[in-house]
Amino acid sequence: MGNPIIPPARPVTGDEEIEAVVRVMRSGILTNGPEVKGFEDDFAELVGGRLCVAVNSGTSALHLSLLALGVKPGDEVIVPSFTFAATANVVAVIGAVPVFVDIEPGSFCLDPAAVEAAITDKTVAIIPVHLYGHPADMDRILPIARAHNLKVVEDAAQAVGASLDGRPVGTFGDTACFSFYPTKNSHAIEGGMIVTADEGLARTLRLLRSQGSLVAYQNEIAGLNNRLSDVHAAVGRVQLAKLPAWTKQRQENAKFFDAHLSGVGVPPVAAGAEHVYHQYTIRVGEEVEGGRDGLRARLAERGVGTGVYYPTQVHQLPTFLGPDAPSASRISGSLEHTEKAGREVLSLPVMPTLTQQELETIVAAVNAL
Numbered sequence: 001m002g003n004p005i006i007p008p009a010r011p012v013t014g015d016e017e018i019e020a021v022v023r024v025m026r027s028g029i030l031t032n033g034p035e036v037k038g039f040e041d042d043f044a045e046l047v048g049g050r051l052c053v054a055v056n057s058g059t060s061a062l063h064l065s066l067l068a069l070g071v072k073p074g075d076e077v078i079v080p081s082f083t084f085a086a087t088a089n090v091v092a093v094i095g096a097v098p099v100f101v102d103i104e105p106g107s108f109c110l111d112p113a114a115v116e117a118a119i120t121d122k123t124v125a126i127i128p129v130h131l132y133g134h135p136a137d138m139d140r141i142l143p144i145a146r147a148h149n150l151k152v153v154e155d156a157a158q159a160v161g162a163s164l165d166g167r168p169v170g171t172f173g174d175t176a177c178f179s180f181y182p183t184k185n186s187h188a189i190e191g192g193m194i195v196t197a198d199e200g201l202a203r204t205l206r207l208l209r210s211q212g213s214l215v216a217y218q219n220e221i222a223g224l225n226n227r228l229s230d231v232h233a234a235v236g237r238v239q240l241a242k243l244p245a246w247t248k249q250r251q252e253n254a255k256f257f258d259a260h261l262s263g264v265g266v267p268p269v270a271a272g273a274e275h276v277y278h279q280y281t282i283r284v285g286e287e288v289e290g291g292r293d294g295l296r297a298r299l300a301e302r303g304v305g306t307g308v309y310y311p312t313q314v315h316q317l318p319t320f321l322g323p324d325a326p327s328a329s330r331i332s333g334s335l336e337h338t339e340k341a342g343r344e345v346l347s348l349p350v351m352p353t354l355t356q357q358e359l360e361t362i363v364a365a366v367n368a369l
């Protein structure tokens with residue numbers, strides 16, 4: 001038998017999660033019930049008591065945020081291209097125009113200078129992504145947004161628990177959006193959370209997620225069905241309770257890699273930033289034999305699974321590429337750091353369930369190659 005592959009991620013489903021599913025199924029209250037409210041209340045503790053609106057995915061959280069903030073067809077929204085496609089898709093499905101700007105090479109997050117240079121009289125919002133669990137430079141992005149009267153929607157899908165100078169991500173934007181997809185730092189099978197400090201906005205978000213009504217059949221505005229079920233919410237609550245210990249373990253795993261990996265670029269952490277290592281992403285330069293993809297293949301032969309997030313940068317997806325692309329977009333300035341990162345990034349397994357032996361296997365394999 002060959003080596004068992006250490007997968008790039010290993011979603012946890014423990015007995016408590018299974019018991020929560022069964023308990024809710026037996027309760028008869030499957031949606032719009034106490035677990036959803038409880039999940040929102042539990043999550044509020046992670047984001048300074050802000051208002052929380054649970055929805056059925058991180059993508060829905062972003063989509064409803066843009067709708068609630070009044071983003072309209074033809075408006076421009078500044079986004080990184082170095083992100084998951086959802087960040088730009090939500091802009092495009094509204095008929096607004098994602099404007100792709102470059103990242104800072106260290107954090108892999110939006111470059112504030114590039115954001116400022118991209119602003120036109122059509123710009124209405126910025127979506128900074130806290131990629132891989134590292135907070136974007138909100139200290140520089142927020143003043144730019146304020147000066148130009150732009151809305152800020154944090155894409156915190158990968159960054160639950162991260163912070164900047166002690167202030168949690170999710171508390172900087174007009175709204176912030178989290179995802180509970182199975183591979184995220186904590187999951188709800190599927191699910192999302194929108195965070196805001198604005199009561200009016202929270203109410204609009206609650207309307208939008210449920211056909212525009214807070215009370216059945218009393219529809220106030222046109223809305224969707226983006227509700228989270230109580231089954232998902234109950235799983236999410238079980239996982240949230242375990243999240244602090246998992247985050248600590250991810251950070252300890254990262255510290256082990258930082259100390260022991262050689263010959264590759266380990267991920268830097270900005271001053272004041274708390275990184276929660278949704279991904280532990282190294283850079284593999286072209287001087288390494290076979291480049292990043294060659295190293296990836298040789299690691300797989302040694303039983304180490306890895307991830308490339310993301311193999312195609314969003315501005316190069318068929319969705320947005322070229323004048324005949326199905327969705328309009330614009331590139332502002334050079335995407336040099338985006339494209340370089342796209343060639344070099346490789347995410348190692350960093351999940352909290354890694355054993356010491358697995359950590360050592362990963363380090364030994366990378367260093368040997």
Ligand SMILES: Cc1ncc(COP(=O)(O)O)c(C=O)c1O
Pocket residue numbers: 057058059060083084086087129155157158178179180181191192
């Ligand atoms: C950066 C980013 N934004 C948005 C999303 C969308 O979240 P979901 O898959 O829950 O819709 C994800 C996750 O998949 C993500 O990684």
